[in-house]
Amino acid sequence: MADLIVKAAVKEELDDMNVASDFYDALDEEVEDLLADAARRAEENDRKTVQPRDL
Numbered sequence: 704m705a706d707l708i709v710k711a712a713v714k715e716e717l718d719d720m721n722v723a724s725d726f727y728d729a730l731d732e733e734v735e736d737l738l739a740d741a742a743r744r745a746e747e748n749d750r751k752t753v754q755p756r757d758l
Contacts, residue, residue, distance in 0.1 A: 707734045 708731050714722055741757035 707731050707738070 708727065710727055713727065713730065737758065738753075741753045744757040745751065745753045
């Protein structure tokens with residue numbers, strides 16, 4: 704699995720919240736699924752360009 708998220712950016716966005724170490728892996732998996740779904744929608748519409756509407 705590729706690291707799709709930047710841990711420092713996630714931590715910064717969550718401000719003063721503590722972040723469990725396994726949260727990053729779970730978030731990375733969610734992003735990976737989201738990207739795969741967007742790519743599938745683009746392909747179903749005969750496009751090679753993923754657009755915001757594919758999310």
